[in-house]
Amino acid sequence: xxxxxxxxxxxxxxxxxxxxxxxxxxxxxxxxxxxxxxxxxxxxxxxxxxxxxxxxxxxxxxxxxxxxxxxxxxxxxxxxxxxxxxxxxxxxxxxxxxxxxxxxxxxxxxxxxxxxxxxxxxxxxxxxxxxxxxxxxxxxxxxxxxxxxxxxxxxxxxxxxxxxxxxxxxxxxxxxxxxxxxxxxxxxxxxxxxxxxxxxxxxxxxxxxxxxxxxxxxxxxxxxxxxxxxxxxxxxxxxxxxxxxxxxxxxxxxxxxxxxxxxxxxxxxxxxxxxxxxxxxxxxxxxxxxxxxxxxxxxxxxxxxxxxxxxxxxxxxxxxxxxxxxxxxxxxxxxxxxxxxxxxx
Amino acid sequence: xxxxxxxxxxxxxxxxxxxxxxxxxxxxxxxxxxxxxxxxxxxxxxxxxxxxxxxxxxxxxxxxxxxxxxxxxxxxxxxxxxxxxxxxxxxxxxxxxxxxxxxxxxxxxxxxxxxxxxxxxxxxxxxxxxxxxxxxxxxxxxxxxxxxxxxxxxxxxxxxxxxxxxxxxxxxxxxxxxxxxxxxxxxxxxxxxxxxxxxxxxxxxxxxxxxxxxxxxxxxxxxxxxxxxxxxxxxxxxxxxxxxxxxxxxxxxxxxxxxxxxxxxxxxxxxxxxxxxxxxxxxxxxxxxxxxxxxxxxxxxxxxxxxxxxxxxxxxxxxxxxxxxxxxxxxxxxxxxxxxxxxxxxxxxxxxxxxxxxxxxxxxxxxxxxxxxxxxxxxxxxxxxxxxxxxxxxxxxx
Numbered sequence: 240x241x242x243x244x245x246x247x248x249x250x251x252x253x254x255x256x257x258x259x260x261x262x263x264x265x266x267x268x269x270x271x272x273x274x275x276x277x278x279x280x281x282x283x284x285x286x287x288x289x290x291x292x293x294x295x296x297x298x299x300x301x302x303x304x305x306x307x308x309x310x311x312x313x314x315x316x317x318x319x320x321x322x323x324x325x326x327x328x329x330x331x332x333x334x335x336x337x338x339x340x341x342x343x344x345x346x347x348x349x350x351x352x353x354x355x356x357x358x359x360x361x362x363x364x365x366x367x368x369x370x371x372x373x374x375x376x377x378x379x380x381x382x383x384x385x386x387x388x389x390x391x392x393x394x395x396x397x398x399x400x401x402x403x404x405x406x407x408x409x410x411x412x413x414x415x416x417x418x419x420x421x422x423x424x425x426x427x428x429x430x431x432x433x434x435x436x437x438x439x440x441x442x443x444x445x446x447x448x449x450x451x452x453x454x455x456x457x458x459x460x461x462x463x464x465x466x467x468x469x470x471x472x473x474x475x476x477x478x479x480x481x482x483x484x485x486x487x488x489x490x491x492x493x494x495x496x497x498x499x500x501x502x503x504x505x506x507x508x509x510x511x512x513x514x515x516x517x518x519x520x521x522x523x524x525x526x527x528x529x530x531x532x533x534x535x536x537x538x539x540x541x542x543x544x545x546x547x548x549x550x551x552x553x554x555x556x557x558x559x560x561x562x563x564x565x566x567x568x569x570x571x572x573x574x575x576x577x578x579x580x581x582x583x584x
Numbered sequence: 585x586x587x588x589x590x591x592x593x594x595x596x597x598x599x600x601x602x603x604x605x606x607x608x609x610x611x612x613x614x615x616x617x618x619x620x621x622x623x624x625x626x627x628x629x630x631x632x633x634x635x636x637x638x639x640x641x642x643x644x645x646x647x648x649x650x651x652x653x654x655x656x657x658x659x660x661x662x663x664x665x666x667x668x669x670x671x672x673x674x675x676x677x678x679x680x681x682x683x684x685x686x687x688x689x690x691x692x693x694x695x696x697x698x699x700x701x702x703x704x705x706x707x708x709x710x711x712x713x714x715x716x717x718x719x720x721x722x723x724x725x726x727x728x729x730x731x732x733x734x735x736x737x738x739x740x741x742x743x744x745x746x747x748x749x750x751x752x753x754x755x756x757x758x759x760x761x762x763x764x765x766x767x768x769x770x771x772x773x774x775x776x777x778x779x780x781x782x783x784x785x786x787x788x789x790x791x792x793x794x795x796x797x798x799x800x801x802x803x804x805x806x807x808x809x810x811x812x813x814x815x816x817x818x819x820x821x822x823x824x825x826x827x828x829x830x831x832x833x834x835x836x837x838x839x840x841x842x843x844x845x846x847x848x849x850x851x852x853x854x855x856x857x858x859x860x861x862x863x864x865x866x867x868x869x870x871x872x873x874x875x876x877x878x879x880x881x882x883x884x885x886x887x888x889x890x891x892x893x894x895x896x897x898x899x900x901x902x903x904x905x906x907x908x909x910x911x912x913x914x915x916x917x918x919x920x921x922x923x924x925x926x927x928x929x930x931x932x933x934x935x936x937x938x939x940x941x942x943x944x945x946x947x948x949x950x951x952x953x954x955x956x957x958x959x960x961x962x963x964x965x966x967x968x969x970x971x972x973x974x975x976x977x978x979x980x981x982x
Contacts, residue, residue: 280819282826283701360828460834461956467834471827473819478828479744480784502729502741502846548743549844549897550961 270581272301272426278355278433279441280473286357286428294372294421296428299409304426306405307419309584312395314385316341321378321423322584324350328577330514331430336525340384347491349525352518354432354576355511358474364523366480366508367497371424376416389416432513432576440570441473448570455567458560464537466564468550475512475571482506484541484551485522493523504546516572530568534561699813701822703777706765710794711921714928715803717781717789718981719745721935728783736891738849742935745783746830747841748808748910750776752793755802755916764793776813780824780831791931797923801916807978808840808910814903836954839902840910841965843938847895899942901965904952911972917980930981941971 273296275285290296307313311320324338325331331353338350348364356362362374378384379392396402396414403413410418437456440448458464460472471477480494486505494506507523521527527536536542538561540553556564576582719726721740726732731739753761766774769792782788808814809825814837818827826832831839903909919929942964951966 277820282828283820283822360823457956461954462959462962463956465959469830471818471832472834473827476827477830477832479830481743498729500729501731502743545848546846549846 269302271298272305272429272581273298274429274431276431276433278431278438280438281355281433282358282474284358286431289357290425290428291370291372294424296425297409299405300422300425301429302426303402303405303409304422304424305429305582305584306402307396307423308426310396313379313387313392314341315387315391319385324378324384325353327579327582328517330354330432330517330573330577332518334519336520338384340381341386344383344386346381346383348523349520351510352514353427354430354513355474356430357428359476359511360478361508364507365494365497366478371427372417372420375420375423375427389419393419430576430582432573434575435513435573436570437513437567438573449566451563451566452570454560455563455565455570458556458564459567463560464554464556464564465550465552466537469509470512476509479509480506481509481548481550482544482546483509483522484536484544484547485524485526486546487542487544491524505544506548512568513571514573514577516569517577530565531561534564699776699810699816699825701775703765703773705773705794706763707794707796710764710796711923711925711927712767712771713793713795713921714926715791715793715931716928717791717931717933719783719933719935726783726935734847734891734895736849738847738891740845740847740895742783742843742845744830744842744844745781745935746839746843747781748806748824748831748838749779749781749791750806750808750813750910751810752791752803752805754793754795754800755804755914756798757801761804762796764795767792767794775822776816776825778809778813778824780829782829795921795927797921799918799920801918802914804912804914806910807913807972808901808903809838810910811903811908814838814908814910815905833902833954836902836904836952839900839965841899841901841938841968843896843899843935845895845897847892847897849891894943895939896942896961896964898959898961899938899964899968900959900961901969902962906952909969911969913972913978915978915980919980932979932981934977934979937975937977938968941968941975941977943967944971944974946970 273287275287277283277285287296294300308321308325311317311323313320319341324333324335324340326333329352333350336349337345337347339345351364356371360369362368362371363377368374368377376389379387380389393414393416396406396419406412406414406418406422409422412418436447436452439446440452445453459466459470461467469477469479469481469483480503482493482505486493486507492504494503495501497503515521516530519529521530521533527533534556537551538554538556541547541551719728719742721732721742722734724732726742726745728742728745731741734740750766751763752766753763755761766777766779768774769787769790771792771794773794774792779791780788781791813825816825818825818829818832818838823829824831825838829838831842833839915931917929919927921927944967946967948963948966948970951963953962953966
């Protein structure tokens, strides 16, 4: 909860200091959150291109969304922000097995990392929403997370004149549920991570992509490891929903809870793997503590659940191959992203 | 660096003479599921990698079981390599069925020169003809992600059924096939001119083409991608040729078709073993060509007494960067397209035929596989591809 406290402190500080803020004409403009960059290996379109026509990405909208992202007032108890469970130093995931919401309530899933979501087509571990705008309001209302009816969140924001001004500048009207969602989505859309050693390797610079990573990439992208079936090169996710051998019984049956189909039991969304080194623990339930343990789980073909996807089979990797895979996974770390001051409150 | 620019070596699987399996028993046991199995396939359910590849194992044709034996030269009248069968399917004897050959584009307007994301429309106007696609199994609609009964008391649960359709042309009596545009639900030309079927996405299960009013004798299309599209790098592509389709391979273009599923039978279902039909699958292998004889394919090895072996858990059929390989499908059956108004013609896809093709003993000579160990699913897919001339995977609804 340390980030929650920091976010709360920031929020209070902001509230107390709004009238003292320097006028926009005198202030140095903040660094732009927008970029036209299309990272190597990513699908077509920049984050601006990929924003929906009714929420075209602008600087004002992204900046407003960032402020909301770090604002604890969006929780019933005013001490949990989006950023509480999505910490930048962990690639906007968190080191807890599952997240803690208001009053210490815990859910049953590990907070997913937030990055490169402008190029994603479904969200949440069970893929239940298809737009970031739709996704954005759900944690606010979730009783185990922020537990605040979205209308109440809008009302709280509307009481703050600086927010009203920011919403009006961004969306031409005072805060509404729709614009609240859109603003949050706009900020999340700006979270682009594409400067890991692997990214530079994709751009033709192998200076930091060492031999072990090269060999690990081969294991990853061949049927030796078979990782590419779900984590194709580039984005390192096909956004599919698969039972990867983690689920081994229990109430959280993943995609089945969305579709009601028995064949979807244990299916969860394939995450992208950038910054995977920073996002431990792993899997939808945070049940795997380390990357080494992740590799071991796949090496043994999962946890033995009979509904595991048939593509998950024991691999019998050698110790050397495991080390190479680990080197490749570590080459995905982008510290420029996890320390980028533009994404801080 | 573009990963395709890294100089991955393309090699021919059979030429390497992979022979690390242990198929040895002369144990064809047709017409029964209780054949005494050889050892082939043991461990395949746990591996599916190089060490599980069998050596020239074969099970002949369905419903055989067991493994071993030889199948040298068994070509099943199959496709051979691209161009050898000109891509024009043979008319089905029933007039409502089709078969396939190899060779992209033939009979469907020729191989395109490129694969633009927004192809120029082939026709300026027409009627949107809808072809709802239904996968069937055992003669009944396949319930996706649900349990479907199989003979013997088992249940099959499909987890993934995806494929591309492209280069659609309408058959006309006394005239060349008429290439038509694949269009979206908003009637614009589909990106890359390609339709992507995903059984998990109801919006994708209807193929739409823009057809001029008239009388037609059938339809042809590629089950997969034309070569110009197949060699596109998915990086930077839009759907459906991006990696999110789940159809991209690291080094060899796109998958044309992919299937994943589970089969369980009473008495099976031990955790991680009989719970999926991967148990008992094995022996996907390749004998080194000897004296020019066709290399033996492989089939259901080690499936002795295991009916699951008739239902491969994973089949991935794809092409490569060298030659056009998407099977050309031809379905005969008369239909009319009015000048206005809705027109619909249902298409069925027989999963039974797909299983049969994947398990057919065919010569895999010349198969260009991805670098590294070759998964069984790839070999099953290649058998399916080469068996297409003998199968009736696609048909018009009655």
